[in-house]
Amino acid sequence: MPVPFLGEGFALGASVCWAIGPLVAYKGVEALGTFRFSMYRFFTAALALFLIAFALGDVHLDNIRAMAYLAASGVIGVALGEAALFQAVFLLGPRRASLIFALHAPLTAVLGSMLFREAVMPLTVLGLTLAFAGVYAAVIFRAPTEKAGGVYHKAETVRLGFVLVVVALACQVVGALLAKEVVDEVAPFFASFMRTFAAAIAFFPVFLVFRGAPRAKANAHLHIVVVSALVSTIGGMTFLLAALASTEIVRAVILSSMSPVIYIFLMSVFRGERFPVAAWIGSTMAVVGAAMAVLA
Template sequence: MAVPFLGEGFALGASVCWAIGPLVAYKGVEALGTFRFSMYRFFTAALALFLIAFALGDVPLGNTRAMAYLAASGVIGVALGEAALFQAVFLLGPRRSSVIFALHAPLTAVLGSVLFREAVMPLTLLGVTLAFAGVYAAVIFRAPTEKAGGVYHKPERARLGFLLVAVALACQVAGALLAKEVVDGVAPFFASFLRTFAATIAFLPVFLVLRGAPRAKGSAHLPIVLVSALVSTIGGMTLLLAALASTGIVRAVILSSMSPVMYILLMSVLRGESFPVQAWIGSIVAVVGAALAILA
């Protein structure tokens, strides 16, 4: 029996994971450095995903085309894209990075609808426009207590941060489109393992050359790596792949891009953080737009 809106539920779950992920990743990058943190997280997630897929009996090795596409998606979207994004977050801060990186959602939706020939009705287009406009309002209008920039907060570092966000954006779009091409025939946990394992292998030379010394000593940072791997990669990536396999790319991308809205809700409830009225209005507009696009 088909479960209605199952793919949409997966996409919303991914957005929740990605709302939490940067908060954890920021501390991990600060303690270990971008390359060391990313390598540890990729390896931890790949090992866990393989064990989960093996335990579930979902380790099909015969579909070489799907494996090749997912591996390429992992190298581009995970190894290159996420490493660039984490370093950008460290240089610019979470909010400014999110403003630019949020562009990956409309770009992926537009390119995906063209490449995969998904019909986009006028009401769907209106919903997509409202959703992305609302997301931008949610990330542009920051809370008074939130830091505007990253650790360095200097113009020369900001320029590097903006460049890295642009790289992360392009890699994220390409990685998502590659995965969508083949993910329908692969179990989500195994698909996530393939992407993460390929990212781990591809990232190893970069890690060995550029790892440097950890900024923090001791093993107190290891729980951060484990939580980040669990939330962002095992949770967010697997749920996104399940969404891409269960619904159209436009719907999956719209709902998985709601992470700034989820961030506002989580920070308001869990930390009592006060956000400006404009951010709340943007969040409401985003939710209305997403609902229109789904129900159209």
């Protein structure tokens, strides 16, 4: 008996994981650096995902087509996309980079519905528009107490920063579309393993170039790496792939993109951050729009 809104539940699970992820990872990133932390996280997640898939009997080594698509999705969408986004955030700052990168969600939804010939109702389009307008408001109107870091407002870095964030956006869209093509042919944990393992292999040269020296002993922060891998990579990626396999790409993308809204709620409750009223209005718009799109 099919479970109603199962794919939508998976997508919300991915969104929750990606909202919690930065709260878990920030100390590890601060101590190890973004590239070193990501490299450790990729390999930790890949190993754990393979063991889980093997234990469940879900290793599909005979499906070469699915493995190739998922590996390409991991290299493009995870490794290259994350490397480009890291550098874009460093050059542009998190706010400007986030505003551009957030476009990946509506682009993925629109292109995905066209490529996979999914029927989209007018109410779904309205809900999609409202949801992403709300997400944008949630991203733009951040708490004044939120800290930022990096190299900002230098004329020589702005152009490269914009190029890199557009590259990251394109990689994210292509990676999601490649995964959607085959994700229903294999189990979610094995699909996540293929993407993460391919990303780890592809990310390794980037790590060697940009790793720098750690600011603290790695052993002291391995528990953060493990928890981050569990939440962001294993949880978020597996939930997203399960959502793509279980529901239309438009619904999966809309609900998995609610992490800024969930992040605002978490930061307000657990960190005492005071966000502007406009951010809460945007969050409400996003929730209403997502509900309209899903229930249409």
